[in-house]
Amino acid sequence: MKEVVLKSLDKTLGKFYDMLLQFLPHLLAMLIIVAAGWLIAIVLKMIARRLMALARVNKLSEGSGITQILRKADLPAPLDLMTQLVFWIVWIGFILLGVDALDIPELQMQISRLFLYLPQIFVALLVLFVGLLAANFFSRATLLAAVNANLPSARIISGFVRFVIILLTIAMALEQLALAQRTVLITFSIAFGAIMLGLAIAFGIGGRNVAQKALENLFPQSESKKEEQKEKAEEIPPL
Amino acid sequence: MAEISTVSEDFLRQLTAVGEVGILVGVPTFNNRDTIERVVSAIQVGLTKYFHRERCVLINPDGGSTDGTPEIFKNVSVQDFGMLLTASPLRTFHRVTAPYHGIPGKERALRSLFTAADLLRAKACAIFPPDSLSITPEWVDSLIRPVYREGFDLVSPAYQRRKFDGLLVRGLVSPMIGALYGRRLHEPVGSELGLSGRLACQFLQKDIWEQEMTTFGLEIWMATTAIVDDFRLCESFLGPKIQAAKQFGQDVAGTVRQVVGALFHCLDLHENFWKKREGSEALPLFGFQYNVALEPLRFNRRGILDTFRSHVEQLVPILESILTPQTLVEVRNVAQLADREFHYPDELWVRTIYEFAAAHHRAVINRNHLLQALPPLYRGWVSSFILENQKADAARVDQRIEALSREFERLKPYLVDRWDAGRGGER
Numbered sequence: 001m002k003e004v005v006l007k008s009l010d011k012t013l014g015k016f017y018d019m020l021l022q023f024l025p026h027l028l029a030m031l032i033i034v035a036a037g038w039l040i041a042i043v044l045k046m047i048a049r050r051l052m053a054l055a056r057v058n059k060l061s062e063g064s065g066i067t068q069i070l071r072k073a074d075l076p077a078p079l080d081l082m083t084q085l086v087f088w089i090v091w092i093g094f095i096l097l098g099v100d101a102l103d104i105p106e107l108q109m110q111i112s113r114l115f116l117y118l119p120q121i122f123v124a125l126l127v128l129f130v131g132l133l134a135a136n137f138f139s140r141a142t143l144l145a146a147v148n149a150n151l152p153s154a155r156i157i158s159g160f161v162r163f164v165i166i167l168l169t170i171a172m173a174l175e176q177l178a179l180a181q182r183t184v185l186i187t188f189s190i191a192f193g194a195i196m197l198g199l200a201i202a203f204g205i206g207g208r209n210v211a212q213k214a215l216e217n218l219f220p221q222s223e224s225k226k227e228e229q230k231e232k233a234e235e236i237p238p239l
Numbered sequence: 240m241a242e243i244s245t246v247s248e249d250f251l252r253q254l255t256a257v258g259e260v261g262i263l264v265g266v267p268t269f270n271n272r273d274t275i276e277r278v279v280s281a282i283q284v285g286l287t288k289y290f291h292r293e294r295c296v297l298i299n300p301d302g303g304s305t306d307g308t309p310e311i312f313k314n315v316s317v318q319d320f321g322m323l324l325t326a327s328p329l330r331t332f333h334r335v336t337a338p339y340h341g342i343p344g345k346e347r348a349l350r351s352l353f354t355a356a357d358l359l360r361a362k363a364c365a366i367f368p369p370d371s372l373s374i375t376p377e378w379v380d381s382l383i384r385p386v387y388r389e390g391f392d393l394v395s396p397a398y399q400r401r402k403f404d405g406l407l408v409r410g411l412v413s414p415m416i417g418a419l420y421g422r423r424l425h426e427p428v429g430s431e432l433g434l435s436g437r438l439a440c441q442f443l444q445k446d447i448w449e450q451e452m453t454t455f456g457l458e459i460w461m462a463t464t465a466i467v468d469d470f471r472l473c474e475s476f477l478g479p480k481i482q483a484a485k486q487f488g489q490d491v492a493g494t495v496r497q498v499v500g501a502l503f504h505c506l507d508l509h510e511n512f513w514k515k516r517e518g519s520e521a522l523p524l525f526g527f528q529y530n531v532a533l534e535p536l537r538f539n540r541r542g543i544l545d546t547f548r549s550h551v552e553q554l555v556p557i558l559e560s561i562l563t564p565q566t567l568v569e570v571r572n573v574a575q576l577a578d579r580e581f582h583y584p585d586e587l588w589v590r591t592i593y594e595f596a597a598a599h600h601r602a603v604i605n606r607n608h609l610l611q612a613l614p615p616l617y618r619g620w621v622s623s624f625i626l627e628n629q630k631a632d633a634a635r636v637d638q639r640i641e642a643l644s645r646e647f648e649r650l651k652p653y654l655v656d657r658w659d660a661g662r663g664g665e666r
Binding site for chain 1: 492546550553554556557601602604605608611612614615
């Protein structure tokens with residue numbers, strides 16, 4: 001009995017020892033890959049920072065409004081954000097390579113699935129980023145145009161433009177990730193329809209006078225009315 | 240030598256038939272049948288009266304008029320010079336009219352004129368707008384004589400203005416050019432100009448012609464470039480400026496955007512010049528100055544003020560990117576003042592403009608958006624200026640403008656600081 005137990009224990013320990021001997025080089029390889037990856041990621045981050053500073057990325061992003069969007073979202077400046085992105089993309093790539101080096105079939109399968117999904121994540125992030133930029137640009141353009149055209153509630157109009165573009169962007173990004181595609185589409189349609197209906201009712205009930213004024217401006221009734229409007233808007237010739 | 244590929248073959252043929260001239264007068268047109276006859280007659284009489292011994296040519300680059308403007312231009316003739324108290328012309332009066340291709344615009348018209356000046360070796364040139372209501376034959380003499388006889392290279396107009404007329408030019412463009420470029424020009428956006436053939440050739444060689452310049456940008460660019468390139472500048476008094484009816488309907492926001500945008504663009508082009516320049520000097524002013532009683536301007540001050548107040552509050556998120564926090568707070572405080580206490584101080588106005596110029600240079604937001612945020616603030620300053628000078632006469636208003644010009648000069652180091660503020664951040 002005792003012999004059988006000892007034999008079994010010895011066999012198990014032997015197996016474990018063999019497995020450990022087999023596994024340790026893989027683990028060591030993984031640790032080396034991860035550590036090397038970390039070093040390479042730091043070097044690439046420094047190179048990217050220098051290159052982007054030379055290309056005056058901060059100035060360009062300030063001009064295009066990216067800095068302001070990131071600031072509003074409590075995110076770091078574009079140069080910092082992009083160099084961090086370079087670091088993490090490179091290091092995560094090495095970590096995944098290291099995990100692959102462990103030679104565990106289940107993990108390898110999960111990693112390959114993750115790799116297959118990565119392009120969709122990147123495209124979704126890109127869609128989100130471009131959408132936020134477009135929302136910022138067009139809402140600012142709308143605000144300025146509305147203010148200079150002396151339209152009432154310019155900020156509401158510009159906020160509405162921003163909201164619609166962001167909503168559309170989120171819907172597109174989620175669709176790209178293949179997450180609840182139908183739900184997103186239905187939610188977007190309902191939200192958009194509800195906003196339009198709400199606006200129509202609000203304009204009809206609350207903005208009757210504004211609507212009347214707007215129509216009168218579009219189709220002036222008489223010359224005297226025209227004169228009256230001209231008088232009201234009279235400004236000094238700037239030149 | 241002129242780039243002759245920029246003008247049509249027909250235009251070249253007509254110029255070849257003219258030969259060398261002493262004086263070239265240009266009138267760019269685009270559908271100006273109502274006013275062109277008067278302008279051409281005045282120029283013809285002016286040339287006959289004051290330059291009857293010189294070879295002159297009158298050139299009309301046309302942007303593709305469909306109302307017969309070029310035909311009227313060709314056929315206008317003065318019937319009886321005697322009745323106009325001048326002798327008949329001694330020389331043939333050459334006239335050239337040619338359409339230019341592309342979108343009608345001042346830059347194409349002026350490029351054709353400068354090319355012609357170069358090809359015809361003109362000593363002096365003058366440019367007149369086709370819709371001037373107050374042009375007289377004396378304007379021809381006022382703009383050409385300083386170039387032809389006194390050796391100046393650029394003659395800028397000086398007008399008699401109504402009390403609050405042209406406040407964008409008088410309260411922003413002119414004082415800013417004076418402070419930064421060191422030459423006090425009264426009308427840097429004036430459409431009537433006299434210039435030497437030498438300067439016309441110099442302008443042709445610049446690479447500005449392929450760039451997009453705004454309607455009012457070329458005058459500012461020509462004046463500032465002439466200063467930077469050390470040409471001799473002067474001014475000629477032309478009398479009252481009476482604008483064509485369509486200019487009264489000027490879109491204030493659009494005009495502010497175009498004029499100020501052009502000025503800021505010039506600041507970028509000439510950065511190395513104006514940063515080193517110190518002080519300013521007045522230009523020689525030719526012509527007998529007189530005043531005539533002009534109908535006062537009608538305007539809605541209350542409307543302008545209300546527009547300023549509401550627009551400033553709505554634009555705060557955009558102004559935050561352009562102005563410093565201190566300036567923005569002060570502007571918002573001004574917007575909250577009661578009607579009677581309303582006052583936009585000169586110092587704050589100058590700081591506002593300088594901060595806009597620096598933000599434009601650093602492109603902190605889209606430049607077109609930045610320029611669209613300025614008209615509301617301009618309206619604020621205009622309201623304050625009108626309120627302050629309601630009972631003042633024209634001379635007193637001129638003194639106020641002088642004081643404002645000195646403020647622009649005093650705060651020039653502030654602009655230089657703001658201009659370079661972003662340079663340290665890019666590491």
